[in-house]
Amino acid sequence: MNAFNSGDEGFTPSPRSSAGDTASLRPPVRGAWFDPIFEYLCLSAATLLLASLGGLVISLAIGGWPALSHFGWSFFTSTTWNPVTDVYGAAGAIAGTLITSFVALALALPVAIGIAVYLVEFCPRAIARPIAIAVELLAGIPSIVYGMWGLFIFAPLFAEYVQMPLMMNAAPGSLAEKLFAGIPNGANILSASIILSIMILPYMAAVLRELLMTVPPQVREAAYGLGCTPFEVVTSVIVPYIKRGMIGVVMLGLGRALGETMAVTFVIGNAHGFPDSIFASGATLASTIANEFTEATGDLHTSALIALGLVLFIITFTVLALARLLLSSQKY
Amino acid sequence: MIDLADTATPAAAIMNEPPYDELVLEARNVDFFYGKNQALFGVDLPVRRNAITALIGPSGCGKSTLLRVLNRIYALYPGQRAVGRVVLDGEDVLHEQRRLPWLRKRVSMVMETQTGADPIEEEQVLRVGTDLARLRARVGMVFQKPTPFPMSIYDNIAFGVRIYHRKSKAEMDEIVETALRRAALWDEVKDKLHSPGLGLSGGQQQRLCVARGIAVEPEVLLLDEPASALDPISTAKLEETLVELKKDFTVVIVTHNLQQAARIADYTGFMFLGRMIEFGPTNDLFLQPKSDKTRDYVTGRFG
Ligand SMILES: Nc1ncnc2c1ncn2[C@@H]1O[C@H](COP(=O)(O)OP(=O)(O)OP(=O)(O)O)[C@@H](O)[C@H]1O
Ligand SMILES: [Mg+2]
Numbered sequence: 137m138n139a140f141n142s143g144d145e146g147f148t149p150s151p152r153s154s155a156g157d158t159a160s161l162r163p164p165v166r167g168a169w170f171d172p173i174f175e176y177l178c179l180s181a182a183t184l185l186l187a188s189l190g191g192l193v194i195s196l197a198i199g200g201w202p203a204l205s206h207f208g209w210s211f212f213t214s215t216t217w218n219p220v221t222d223v224y225g226a227a228g229a230i231a232g233t234l235i236t237s238f239v240a241l242a243l244a245l246p247v248a249i250g251i252a253v254y255l256v257e258f259c260p261r262a263i264a265r266p267i268a269i270a271v272e273l274l275a276g277i278p279s280i281v282y283g284m285w286g287l288f289i290f291a292p293l294f295a296e297y298v299q300m301p302l303m304m305n306a307a308p309g310s311l312a313e314k315l316f317a318g319i320p321n322g323a324n325i326l327s328a329s330i331i332l333s334i335m336i337l338p339y340m341a342a343v344l345r346e347l348l349m350t351v352p353p354q355v356r357e358a359a360y361g362l363g364c365t366p367f368e369v370v371t372s373v374i375v376p377y378i379k380r381g382m383i384g385v386v387m388l389g390l391g392r393a394l395g396e397t398m399a400v401t402f403v404i405g406n407a408h409g410f411p412d413s414i415f416a417s418g419a420t421l422a423s424t425i426a427n428e429f430t431e432a433t434g435d436l437h438t439s440a441l442i443a444l445g446l447v448l449f450i451i452t453f454t455v456l457a458l459a460r461l462l463l464s465s466q467k468y
Numbered sequence: 469m470i471d472l473a474d475t476a477t478p479a480a481a482i483m484n485e486p487p488y489d490e491l492v493l494e495a496r497n498v499d500f501f502y503g504k505n506q507a508l509f510g511v512d513l514p515v516r517r518n519a520i521t522a523l524i525g526p527s528g529c530g531k532s533t534l535l536r537v538l539n540r541i542y543a544l545y546p547g548q549r550a551v552g553r554v555v556l557d558g559e560d561v562l563h564e565q566r567r568l569p570w571l572r573k574r575v576s577m578v579m580e581t582q583t584g585a586d587p588i589e590e591e592q593v594l595r596v597g598t599d600l601a602r603l604r605a606r607v608g609m610v611f612q613k614p615t616p617f618p619m620s621i622y623d624n625i626a627f628g629v630r631i632y633h634r635k636s637k638a639e640m641d642e643i644v645e646t647a648l649r650r651a652a653l654w655d656e657v658k659d660k661l662h663s664p665g666l667g668l669s670g671g672q673q674q675r676l677c678v679a680r681g682i683a684v685e686p687e688v689l690l691l692d693e694p695a696s697a698l699d700p701i702s703t704a705k706l707e708e709t710l711v712e713l714k715k716d717f718t719v720v721i722v723t724h725n726l727q728q729a730a731r732i733a734d735y736t737g738f739m740f741l742g743r744m745i746e747f748g749p750t751n752d753l754f755l756q757p758k759s760d761k762t763r764d765y766v767t768g769r770f771g
Contacts, residue, residue, distance in 0.1 A: 373618070
């Protein structure tokens with residue numbers, strides 16, 4: 137973060153021509169007068185960003201403080217979220233957020249890699265471009281559209297063809313029965329994860345494709361030149377070549393999934409508490425905020441919702457920071 | 469086996485002594501196109517087994533392009549196209565059977581009864597996919613630009629070997645060491661075998677790539693200016709290695725260093741503007757060139 141403000145003292149372009157004697161030898165560069173101004177413009181842009189980020193964190197902290205101080209640690213460990221009795225615990229929403237995001241990532245990543253590798257390595261040029269453009273367009277679809285599609289089309293089909301058969305066929309008292317328990321309406325943790333994965337899929341595929349295209353053709357040629365099959369080239373040379381970037385893609389996808397609000401709110405069922413089966417209704421941090429903010433009346437309720445925002449911010453920030461850490465510890 | 473002797477190719481015309489049975493690889497009348505740009509015009513190149521064949525010629529004359537045809541690396545790019553024949557041990561490697569081989573065979577059998585076409589030729593074309601990989605395993609290539617893989621120095625070499633053979637740790641250590649010694653790189657990297665190959669200097673990377681190419685032991689090794697970034701001592705060591713490798717491999721080397729060609733090559737081809745101007749035993753080409761262009765080039769009057 138402080139890479140931005142290293143400009144203010146660490147690096148000052150030394151105008152040697154001001155020493156007098158060299159000035160006569162070489163006329164100053166014509167645009168030189170603009171340089172300091174340019175530097176300050178960049179600095180103020182960076183400062184603005186940091187200031188607004190700082191302001192955001194501080195106001196979240198202040199807004200969430202009443203709830204946090206009232207409930208203490210139990211705000212993070214309790215799964216009870218009850219606006220009627222004014223008792224708020226975020227554990228259910230935190231779990232919902234993490235579970236749906238990681239499941240979505242696990243579902244989307246292999247497919248995204250497959251799409252990107254196919255487009256770059258195998259697909260005939262003539263159709264690779266249109267497909268790539270289509271993928272990028274898909275990535276730009278607003279999430280509320282995914283949410284509506286999920287609620288009206290996907291959830292009923294999911295309930296009828298996946299949830300029901302699984303529930304019906306689970307032996308009573310078995311582990312499967314526990315795992316598949318829930319209201320068969322298609323609005324649950326798993327369908328939210330699937331919708332999320334469909335949502336982040338085109339985005340990840342598009343970024344991965346860009347990444348794959350940065351692999352120098354010579355590296356690819358050298359691998360084929362050794363007699364590698366396309367599979368060996370992709371797995372042993374190309375993927376290692378972009379693995380730094382891949383971690384970035386994973387984290388971006390995860391970041392998007394963590395904060396996604398509308399698509400999830402539509403299909404997760406919006407029930408508080410810790411999800412106890414894959415077909416249980418649940419809630420995420422973002423969906424809880426979206427659902428309740430307009431109707432939050434009590435000060436404590438509002439404060440608890442703001443505290444959820446703070447938690448979401450911290451989780452997302454941690455994920456991105458971890459990504460940085462992983463990236464910088466890469467050897468190659 | 470295709471009978472090479474009875475086709476009077478231009479290659480036969482410019483060769484001084486033709487022991488055709490020794491040919492391991494031969495390009496015949498190859499045209500090459502980068503999209504619409506033609507880069508090779510009817511090029512012939514006979515490559516003799518266990519000999520070093522050098523290609524010389526001014527920059528941009530098509531030397532790299534010719535190498536890229538020989539192991540079909542150009543096939544990675546849809547716009548690039550070669551016409552003609554490249555024969556490896558009697559097998560045409562330039563054409564491939566795309567799909568429905570049985571249908572092709574039927575058709576060619578019918579065709580044969582009608583036109584007298586040779587049905588064996590159809591059988592000998594390459595199949596797509598694994599065969600292309602097999603071809604490149606037999607005709608290895610070291611490229612003009614060094615391209616270490618994103619792994620350790622050790623793995624850069626072991627990687628290629630692992631594709632073909634399962635080796636014990638000790639065996640692999642030995643293979644890696646031998647390859648690095650042969651490429652005159654061992655002494656510089658023996659203490660940091662497990663650091664990244666991309667961390668080496670340009671000349672070291674070049675030798676690493678040569679070592680990688682040698683380690684997989686191809687029948688024919690294509691080297692595109694393997695010494696362009698090397699100091700005289702490493703160059704001399706590399707040349708020594710190539711001469712020694714002749715016992716087991718066949719080498720085709722592109723070089724801008726005429727002395728290098730004269731020192732190590734048994735045969736030399738001079739290319740100019742996409743054509744093979746002259747090809748023959750190195751001594752003849754340097755001492756009694758038949759073409760004025762060749763004479764001008766080898767005596768340093770142009771290029
Ligand atoms: N990828 C490409 N697309 C289009 N034209 C190309 C491409 N690569 C090479 N060419 C053209 O083909 C011709 C032959 O190039 P090639 O690389 O074979 O020359 P070269 O003899 O290896 O030269 P050098 O000694 O500089 O390496 C040149 O005119 C070049 O402009
Ligand atoms: Mg070249």
